[in-house]
Amino acid sequence: MWRxxxxxxxxxxxxxxAGAAEHPIHMAGSSYTPATVEARVGDTLVxxxxxxxxxxxxxxxxxxxxxxxxxxxxxxxRLILTQPGTFEVECVFHQHMTARVNxxx
Amino acid sequence: MRSPVLTGAAGxxxxxxxxxxxxxxxxxxxxxxxxxxxxxxxxERPDRKIVRNMYVNPEAxxxxxxxxxxxxxxxxxxxxxxxxxxxxxxxxxxxxxxxxPTGEVIAIFVMEKRHGWGEAVPADERxxxxxxxxxxxxxxxxxxxxxxxxFACHMSRSGERDFTFTYAKVLLDQGKR
Numbered sequence: 001m002w003r004x005x006x007x008x009x010x011x012x013x014x015x016x017x018a019g020a021a022e023h024p025i026h027m028a029g030s031s032y033t034p035a036t037v038e039a040r041v042g043d044t045l046v047x048x049x050x051x052x053x054x055x056x057x058x059x060x061x062x063x064x065x066x067x068x069x070x071x072x073x074x075x076x077x078r079l080i081l082t083q084p085g086t087f088e089v090e091c092v093f094h095q096h097m098t099a100r101v102n103x104x105x
Numbered sequence: 106m107r108s109p110v111l112t113g114a115a116g117x118x119x120x121x122x123x124x125x126x127x128x129x130x131x132x133x134x135x136x137x138x139x140x141x142x143x144x145x146x147x148x149e150r151p152d153r154k155i156v157r158n159m160y161v162n163p164e165a166x167x168x169x170x171x172x173x174x175x176x177x178x179x180x181x182x183x184x185x186x187x188x189x190x191x192x193x194x195x196x197x198x199x200x201x202x203x204x205x206p207t208g209e210v211i212a213i214f215v216m217e218k219r220h221g222w223g224e225a226v227p228a229d230e231r232x233x234x235x236x237x238x239x240x241x242x243x244x245x246x247x248x249x250x251x252x253x254x255x256f257a258c259h260m261s262r263s264g265e266r267d268f269t270f271t272y273a274k275v276l277l278d279q280g281k282r
Contacts, residue, residue, distance in 0.1 A: 058270070060146075060270065060271050060274040060275075060278075061278065062145075062146045062275055062278065065146050065147060065148040065149065065271065066148060066149040066150070066151065067148050067149070067150050067157075068151065068152065069150070069152045069153075082198070082202040083201075083202050092258070092261065092270065093261055094261065095261050095262060095264075095266070
């Protein structure tokens with residue numbers, strides 16, 4: 001699983017644990033880039049909406065499912081990965097926007 | 106249901122302006138869903154400090170998990186429930202790393218599929234034969250309810266997802282569709 005931290009106007013960012021990494025994911029062109037992320041437990045995904053339209057980070061995968069809500073242009077959201085496994089990310093507004101995250105222990 | 110299957114962005118977004126013939130009045134409150142129905146997934150919503158418990162009626166699920174299309178008579182529930190907060194006001198994490206529900210329900214969203222229901226909805230806004238409603242925890246329909254936002258948001262999951270954000274996806278991931 002992960003711990004999600006909303007960013008943007010109200011950002012709550014904890015210091016990364018030793019050895020943890022941040023993985024930026026962009027939304028320009030209505031695509032998650034990169035579309036596949038290899039991460040480890042303790043890492044953080046940072047989703048930045050650098051597109052002109054509102055997007056979203058929605059995870060439909062059972063046991064990982066979360067919804068970070070509408071993300072307007074210029075805003076960022078964060079997910080701290082707390083459990084190994086693989087999950088998918090979708091934009092609620094744009095069905096074609098997808099990404100896959102593989103989390104190793 | 107953000108979701109259900111429905112959620113904020115991925116949920117039953119309720120806004121102003123509905124449909125004359127369609128409408129929440131034909132979607133009944135599903136008494137006993139929380140004890141007798143199947144909770145097929147839980148969606149965390151950190152910005153709202155809630156979880157969204159997703160249920161399906163067992164009769165429909167029996168057909169869907171056998172590989173049939175999501176059948177006539179399917180009812181999906183999205184139950185919004187508060188979660189425990191830490192001293193800083195952030196959601197606590199349980200031993201599995203997930204939010205810890207308090208048991209306090211704050212809203213219940215329902216989407217129901219009945220043959221012919223879609224005919225009452227304008228073609229360009231129709232979600233197949235689905236219709237939507239929203240209830241307070243006591244089962245009373247929310248006042249001045251309008252479900253046009255539900256139709257608009259769920260439109261993004263037409264096709265193989267059958268206008269659902271989570272249910273059809275769970276079936277697909279389980280190889281049931």
